[in-house]
Amino acid sequence: MELADRIEAYLTGKLYPFWYQRVTAPEGGFTTYFDRNGKPTGQTDKTIIQQTRSIFMLSHAIRNGYGAGKAEALLKPGLDWFLKTFRDHEHEGWLWIVDKDGNPVSTDKIMYGQSFVIYCMSECALATKDERARRTAEDTFTLVQKYAADTAYGGYREMFLRDWQPRPGGAYGGDRKSFDVHMHLMEAYTTLLELTGAEIHRRKLLEVIDVLWSKMFHAPTWTGISQFSLDLKPLPAIMFKTVWGSDRDNEGEPRPLNNTSYGHNIEFLWLFLHALSVLGISPDPWKEKLRALARHTVSYGVDSEFGGVFVEGPHDGPARDMQKEFWQQAESLVGLLDCYLLFNERVYWDAFRKVFDFVWSKMINHDVGEWYALLERDGTVKWDYLGHAWKNNYHTTRSMVQTLRRPREISRRGMET
């Protein structure tokens, strides 16, 4: 079977069904807490990331013809519940975590979450023409401009209390900016622009791209730097105290300043190319920078021995953290194919295959359908759950939808595979 067909069969036969059968929480909204066998773990809190990613997953499926008559029926009540439950009627914006019945658990305004509201509501409006979703996307965009834009230094502040007062500094994140959040704003604004075509959405997309390229990359490797002061000076990355943060090393020393995430770099690359395509702008002016980023990913990020993509390492040498995270694999698949399409250099196809084969043989729990969370370098399962507060359906389903298109395009162009 052709690669694209194999992915599509897995996506429609296993991955989407995994979520379609499980994503609706009995009490309303979506749930994404599942163990390695796809059984509920018993956790019940609802996070903004979990809800918005599930809305995105269903909307993206519908837009791409994978709704199977099911996604529409799941989306509507989940959207209703989200809009009713997560909206902060007192201070505007969206809560961070509620309990299973919708009572606030963490009310901070975290830009990462607000950004996913814009993203999923735009995707939902594009998929279903739902007017509330469109209005919610536009209104949340405006809120972000009002409360989070930094008119002193450019870019956005990222962590606020419920009333949009910046959180304290340090581990509370009130005095930091990040590559991650600005990249996700680029992602969200791209889909918002696709929806509205509005000049202001186009302009803010161009501005956040400008901040990313001019402040958030390490030259000349053109690999991402993780964290910054408010005035956009690079800082050694620390873990933030959010009620859930990353699962990985939530305590301990900051990371070295000379550090970059292979997954973020390659995810940025394809999201940026997608943004340019929505903007109608040629990638040519950025091609040499993108090539540097792509080469760095292939040279240091892709594991030539076991396959897959490492976690992170320095801007200028071999990887330091050689574990394999699910989301970095998911985004690399898309990004490496985009590199092949952009540069027409065989090395990117080969790198893609190294990641794909690792994902297919090690990362995916084929018995159940979803991907494990974290593997050791050699593919031994380290964290075996299939879903939690933020490890859920957005990275994996989007990756499969986006990945399977690209070999078809590559073949259409007559490129070697």
Place this chain on the structure above:
Amino acid sequence: MELADRIEAYLTGKLYPFWYQRVTAPEGGFTTYFDRNGKPTGQTDKTIIQQTRSIFMLSHAIRNGYGAGKAEALLKPGLDWFLKTFRDHEHEGWLWIVDKDGNPVSTDKIMYGQSFVIYCMSECALATKDERARRTAEDTFTLVQKYAADTAYGGYREMFLRDWQPRPGGAYGGDRKSFDVHMHLMEAYTTLLELTGAEIHRRKLLEVIDVLWSKMFHAPTWTGISQFSLDLKPLPAIMFKTVWGSDRDNEGEPRPLNNTSYGHNIEFLWLFLHALSVLGISPDPWKEKLRALARHTVSYGVDSEFGGVFVEGPHDGPARDMQKEFWQQAESLVGLLDCYLLFNERVYWDAFRKVFDFVWSKMINHDVGEWYALLERDGTVKWDYLGHAWKNNYHTTRSMVQTLRRPREISRRGMET
């Protein structure tokens, strides 16, 4: 008669009556077109600056006890007319110029004008508790964050088409930022913060102050630079093509890059001190910069021969344009007294007297009440009209209200005069 009493008698006996008798246009809204004798000039277009400045003038009078039972009655219908006529229902924000009956003449969205909406509506809400004024101030603030904030470089874009698309560059101003507009945003946000006490208004005030001090001054003289590229690099100042711009040299060569406006510098100084006082922040950290600015004004801006303040000159030498504009005199009076209060150095009182005596003997048309527009260095009247599209009531009445308080404070502190 004490100086303060003399000013107060002039303000209440001549200046306010001048405007109270004339400011209401027969067809609604406010008019400010008056010749040297206070007769209507026949011009009838209504500008956003004229309307908002008149709303400010009446509100400021009421807040300070100079309404004389008249300002309230004039304010209400003028406010109604403005809100009905100038609001752009299609694209949000406020029109630039309408004809006498309210039909749009110039629909561009100019930040200078939007800023005065925030300022006058905040002052109006503080004076009258009018709920529409409060809401309009807050909503316009939000619009400005959405459409004008520059999330790439910080600060604000200043000139837009009706739909908030930036105007073209060059003389259309779409690719420039200015000291003037950022100073007026500081002024507007200060009064908005006074009204609401909201953290977001406080934060944006601090941010615009940061942009002003970190990007818009010439060090070490700490005198203002007029214009900048979007990325806040100084540029030689040009005149912008707005339907009305400055009256002065609307054509011709750009000004030299080494150029500063004495009036803007000293106006900034007192508006900044006022902002700090509303913020509850001590001026101590800025004292040496403010001293440099103040000394530059006294050394080069104040005319030791004829009195008054010159128009402009280099950052580091004697004035080049030695004419005397009405607004520069008005703002210098307040600013020089604030310098005396801040530094307790006699030189600022003496400079104030040189400007005040010039204003009193040359600038004010005592027969009628208002000030002439522009004088030659020696006080010969060059432009004799008392009011037009933007030369009207805000600078002169505010100056008199603010100026007369300060000698009383100086005397209360037992300082020498």
